[in-house]
Amino acid sequence: MKFGIDRLTEDAALRRPLEGRRVALLAHPASTTADLTHTLDALAELPNIELTAAFGPQHGLRGDKQDNMMESPDYRDPRLGIPVFSLYGQVRRPTDAMMDTFDVLLVDLQDLGCRIYTFITTLCYVLEAAAAHGKSVWVLDRPNPAGRPVEGLSLREGWESFVGAGPMPMRHGLTMGEMGQWFVNQLDLDVDYHVVPMSGWHPGAAPGFGWPLGERAWINPSPNAPNLSMARAYAGTVMLEGTTLSEGRGTTRPLELFGAPDIDALAVMRTMSELAPQWLGGCVLRECWFEPTFHKHETRLCHGVQIHVEAAAHYQHTTFKPWRLQTLAFKAIRHLYPDYRLWRDFPYEYEFERLAIDLINGSPLLREWVDDPEAAPADLDALTKPDEAAWREAVQPLLLY
Numbered sequence: 472m473k474f475g476i477d478r479l480t481e482d483a484a485l486r487r488p489l490e491g492r493r494v495a496l497l498a499h500p501a502s503t504t505a506d507l508t509h510t511l512d513a514l515a516e517l518p519n520i521e522l523t524a525a526f527g528p529q530h531g532l533r534g535d536k537q538d539n540m541m542e543s544p545d546y547r548d549p550r551l552g553i554p555v556f557s558l559y560g561q562v563r564r565p566t567d568a569m570m571d572t573f574d575v576l577l578v579d580l581q582d583l584g585c586r587i588y589t590f591i592t593t594l595c596y597v598l599e600a601a602a603a604h605g606k607s608v609w610v611l612d613r614p615n616p617a618g619r620p621v622e623g624l625s626l627r628e629g630w631e632s633f634v635g636a637g638p639m640p641m642r643h644g645l646t647m648g649e650m651g652q653w654f655v656n657q658l659d660l661d662v663d664y665h666v667v668p669m670s671g672w673h674p675g676a677a678p679g680f681g682w683p684l685g686e687r688a689w690i691n692p693s694p695n696a697p698n699l700s701m702a703r704a705y706a707g708t709v710m711l712e713g714t715t716l717s718e719g720r721g722t723t724r725p726l727e728l729f730g731a732p733d734i735d736a737l738a739v740m741r742t743m744s745e746l747a748p749q750w751l752g753g754c755v756l757r758e759c760w761f762e763p764t765f766h767k768h769e770t771r772l773c774h775g776v777q778i779h780v781e782a783a784a785h786y787q788h789t790t791f792k793p794w795r796l797q798t799l800a801f802k803a804i805r806h807l808y809p810d811y812r813l814w815r816d817f818p819y820e821y822e823f824e825r826l827a828i829d830l831i832n833g834s835p836l837l838r839e840w841v842d843d844p845e846a847a848p849a850d851l852d853a854l855t856k857p858d859e860a861a862w863r864e865a866v867q868p869l870l871l872y
Contacts, residue, residue: 472669472670472671472672472683472686472687473505473669473670473671474504474505474611474612474613474614474669474687475579475610475611475612475613475648475666475667475668475669476502476503476504476510476513476579476611476667477504477505478667478668478669478670479577479611479667480504480513480514480517485667486517486519486520489519489520489575490519490520492521492574492575492607493521493523493524493572493573493574493575494514494520494521494522494523494573494574494575494576494577495522495523495524495525495526495572495573495575495576495577496510496511496514496522496524496525496526496576496577496578496579497525497526497527497528497558497576497577497578497579497580497593497594497597498510498511498525498526498527498532498578498579498580499527499528499530499531499532499533499534499580499581499590499692499693500530500531500532500533500534500690500691500692501580501581501690501691501692502579502580502581503690505687507688507690509533510577510579510611511525511532511548511551512550514577515550515551522551522553523553523572523573524553524554524555524556524569524572524573525548525553525554525555525556526555526556526557526558526565526569526576526597527543527555527556527557527558527559528558528559528580528589528590528593529543529558529559529589529590529593529693530543530559530693530694531543531557531559532555534691534694543557543559543560544557544560545557545560545561554572556569558593558596558597559589559593563592563593563596563633564596564597564599564600565596565597565600567604570600570601570604570606571604573606574606574607575606575607575608575609576597576601576606576607576608576609577609577611578594578597578608578609578610578611578647578651579610579611579613580593580594580613580647580692581613581690581692582613582615582646582647582650582692583615583616583617583692583696583702583705584615584616584617584618584642584643584644584645584681584702584705584706585617585641585642585643585705585706585709586623586626586634586635586636586639586640586641586642586643586833587634587635587641587709587831588693588705588709589633589634590647590692591636591647591650592633592634592635592636594610594647594650594651594654595636595637595654595658598651598654598655598658598660598662598664599658599660601662601663601664602660602661602662606662606663607662607663607664607665608651608662608663608664608665609664609665609666609667610647610648610651610664610665610666610667611667612646612647612648612649612666612667612668612669612871613646613647613669614646614669614672614674614681614682614683615644615645615646615674615681616679616681616682616699616702616703617642617644617681617702617703617705617706618644618674618675618680618681618788619644619674619675619681620642620644620788620789620791621640621642621643621644621859621862621863622640622641622642622706622792622793622794622795622855622859623640623641623642623706623794623832623855623858623859624640624641624832624833624834624836624837624854624855624858625638625639625640625833625858625861625862626638626639626832626833626834627833627834627836630829630830630833630834632820632822632830633820633821634819634820634830634831635830635831635833636654637653637654637657637658638657638833639653639862640858640859640862641706641709641794641832642706642793642794643862643866644863644866645866645869645870646669646871646872648666648667648668648871649666649866649869649870649871651664651666652664652666652869653866653869656869666871668871668872669872672872673872674872675788677783677788678783679699680788682699682702684699695720695725695726696726697723697724697725698781699781700724700727700778700779700780700781701724701725701726701727703780703786703791703793704726704727704778704780704793705726705793706793706794707778707792707793707794707795707796707797707798708726708727708728708729708778708793708797709726709831710794710797710798710801710828710831710832710837711726711729711797712815712819712827712831713814713815713819713826713827713828713829713830713831713832714801714813714814714815714828715731715767715812715813715814715815716729716730716731716734716767716804716813717729717730717731717761717763717766717767717768717773717775718767719761719763719775720763720765720766720767721763721764721765721766721767721769722761722762722763722764724761724777727777727778728759728761728775728776728777728778729775729776729797729800730759730760730761730773730774730775730776731768731773731774731775732768732771732772732773732774734774734804734807734808734811735774735807736758736759736774736775736776737758738807739776739800739803739804739807740756740758740776740803742803742806742807743756743796743799743800743802743803746799746802746803746806746848747795747799747802747848749848750792750795750796750798750799750848751796751799752787752790752791752792753780753786753787753788753789753790753791753792754778754779754780754785754786754787754791754796755779755785756776756777756778756779757776757777757779758774758775758776759775759776759777760772760773760774760775761773761775776800778793778796795851798837798840798841798851799848801813801841802840802841802848805841805842805844806844809844813841814826814827814828814838815827815828819831826838836854837851840854
């Protein structure tokens with residue numbers, strides 16, 4: 472199969488509309504060609520392409536910041552001499568001066584298929600800016616490694632943020648190219664928008680179910696996205712960022728496990744199975760112990776649970792429900808420890824008024840369900856399933872693959 476960047480570099484006819492126009496690139500460390508050349512360097516080698524600027528999202532163009540909410544500066548690329556503007560520094564949206572540096576913006580970002588992953592919000596912001604300034608945006612499409620399944624409550628009106636660009640469920644099932652078209656439609660943008668689609672991508676095919684295992688190398692799109700297992704679990708484990716539980720930052724398996732020094736992980740697993748065994752399919756849960764070298768519970772031994780979704784014997788793509796699984800873990804902890812300080816109260820993505828767990832979920836609904844001792848799994852399903860069904864129907868016409 473070929474990603475959008477590979478098709479663009481190999482096909483002069485695809486590039487012809489770029490000739491005579493100033494070109495900028497929005498990319499990150501995982502933006503590489505099939506031979507692992509960074510997209511910025513690959514474009515610089517092409518004839519008749521005038522690169523005038525580059526943009527980096529959260530964590531930077533080539534990778535410079537490990538944790539969340541660590542800003543990146545603007546700088547000048549030492550190899551090409553062009554300005555590199557940070558869209559996770561002094562600004563989140565490109566300024567007028569930034570927009571004046573190009574005519575066409577190429578977007579080559581590896582996403583994880585999750586609403587909270589900020590690259591789709593950055594895509595939304597540059598599309599809005601392009602519409603305001605009469606610029607063109609081309610998305611060089613890449614796989615959604617989490618595949619097509621859809622899961623989670625949709626973001627409610629008024630809860631838009633940098634980790635929630637619009638009313639979509641947590642696990643959205645779209646590629647970046649498809650998501651861009653959804654933003655164009657949703658926001659009624661008058662913008663010159665194009666997708667350079669992949670060829671040969673089959674999101675329902677084993678063993679990758681979204682990621683071309685055996686064909687392409689995995690490169691971290693952000694520092695704590697080290698492998699496909701993380702990408703599969705992320706639509707659930709990302710919620711741990713809004714809790715006092717460790718999500719495994721400071722270990723070699725971030726966002727594949729969770730735990731804390733003061734919980735009994737085996738009791739949590741048993742309670743999860745008692746409350747909603749139907750939400751635990753498609754994976755294997757394993758008791759584990761880990762000691763984060765940084766971040767929450769640094770240097771303290773945590774009793775935890777690892778979510779195994781790698782081996783074929785452990786993973787069933789259409790059955791696995793990462794968002795429900797992680798929600799169920801919260802419910803089990805609340806059941807076992809009613810007074811446990813589960814929700815982390817801190818400024819999350821520069822939001823000072825609302826709890827991080829609510830910002831992550833796009834409403835208080837999930838937290839309220841967890842904290843209500845009378846609320847059952849069927850009650851959360853009753854809220855969530857209509858959102859999931861409505862999203863599937865709404866995006867069906869946008870699917871390119």
